[in-house]
Amino acid sequence: MGTRTVIPFGPQHPVLPEPIHLDLVLEDEKVVEAIPKIGYVHRGFEKLVEKMDFNELVYVADRICGICAFIHSMAYCQGVEAVMSVEVPPRAEFLRTIWSELARLSSHLLWLGLMADAFGFESLFMQSFRIREKIVDMLEEMTGGRIILGVCRVGGVRRDVPNDALADIVRRVKDLGVEMHRLADVFLQDDSVKHRLVGVGVLIRDQAAELGCVGPMLRASGVSRDTRTLGYAAYGSVDFAPIVEKDGDSYARCAVRIRELFQSVDLVAQAASKIPGGEVGVKVSGYPEGEYHSRCEQPRGEVIHYVKGDGTRYLQRYRVRTPTFANIPALLRMLQGCELADVPVLVLTIDPCISCTER
Amino acid sequence: MSVFGMSRTIMRNLFSGPATRLYPTREKEPHRAARSRGRIEIDIEACIFCSACAKRCPTDAIIVSKTDKEWNIDRLRCCTCNACVEVCPKKCLAMGNRYTPPTVTKDKDIFRQPPRPPKEPETIPGA
């Protein structure tokens, strides 16, 4: 039994892309307790509903997060559309699906890169970002934006993509799939990577469910829950099954995200082959009155956009519950009993996105 | 295989040249970014100073003055959402593909319409 030491971790730390602070209570090299502190980047986005009308708020929703931007705006638009009973044209639904899968690819590749960086494999990090850059280029070609796509609007999407351009994108994404396979081999088979990930931060199935985990965190522990199965946008028309791993350690979480890369490639191809013609947006008139919890599957898990309107231009309440918010309790539980050297890996393994958590 | 999984990729990268560009000297090929939302361009001659763009702008980056015949934009506030281009009745606004160059001062880009001769506006051809 050693003496207890408290080590502050963050808010600025080489491994952290965003500010979160943890007070780590250590006994020798073992963490016995972790006390979180967030709130460094709280910007009061939700209060902005008072200044911006519900159409302008799409631009705000787009900018909540820098790595899952599109799905935020899509979830917001779906919420307002549900409140106003707007039927979105099917072509717009398919385009939203394609873009959200490409956004997932870009986000997962970013995470893989950061993860490689966290366990000290710099060239793997560069390789992930090299592939990601091509995905981001594709998004720019289709929508005009690299990260913040700015193409969603209430009632549809703002830009159409011709079918031949879509076919070209599918061909290029499939080509990238080959490169991703090489990347995946390193992540899943390299001994030095396995050494850092296998058996680190185990969450068993019941724990993960109890702690309210979402997304890859939950699926890595063997729970098959994926918000996409609710069939929003065009997910009802494409064929897929949630990706589940059993072990619940950092390696399993890595494996879930890697397998989701290939799932996303497949979903982009499926959606592009089934996309119907027609309009990409309907005109929306009137003001929202009512409330709705809109749910989407982000790369990090389930996101909730709560929209409540009182029949005026301005919404009464807009609330975003991001997946990282739901995964923080699990992080605290995982940190108990881990080695100090594993803390960076564990913090990254929940794919933290603090800025969108605090909004 | 398990330890040298990365070496094939590394060898390939060694002989395929860098994946990045030397940015200021080599810019991105424009055909790739034909739809890019770079920055707002204005054809000031055609502008009627109706202020529709300023009203629609979610970040209040655009200020229009009808009396001074002046249209100005704060490039650092502008979020290139394209809303002003969509709403412009004269189609004098356009979304350029090039990004605003980096800057060290928070200046506004001011566009002023040259004063037209006050009389007989119909007969004088545009400059």
Added chain:
Amino acid sequence: MNPREHQTIEEIPAAALLERVQKMRSEGWRLVHAACTRLVADQEVNYCFDRDGQSLDSPDSATLRGMHTLRVRLPMIDPELPSISSFYWPAFLYENEMHDLFGITVKGMAVDFHGHLYTTMVPTPYVTKEPDHGD
């Protein structure tokens, strides 16, 4: 076209919250989200629950998906709630947020930040500052 989720709302008094939440838990619902809304004269707190997309009205139906919301109305001044973190441990984050942004005193939180989760210039900005639409 995908059918929209069927979302139900059940308004309950604050005194019945714990009992109702306990029942939800024993029925296997998971806590999705909890949030507060400022209304004109009072405020409301929503607790959303989900059971793998089932709707409360017809749990067997595979097509009718949805989630269930428990709603508690609270006064604007000195609102108080019991904590549900004894049933759903992760709820402490939501409850600390309610405390910091809406000024709701939540009793018995599993982890209490004592108002230090969010640092804002104005305390409880969502209730103390009147909505101001600008123009």
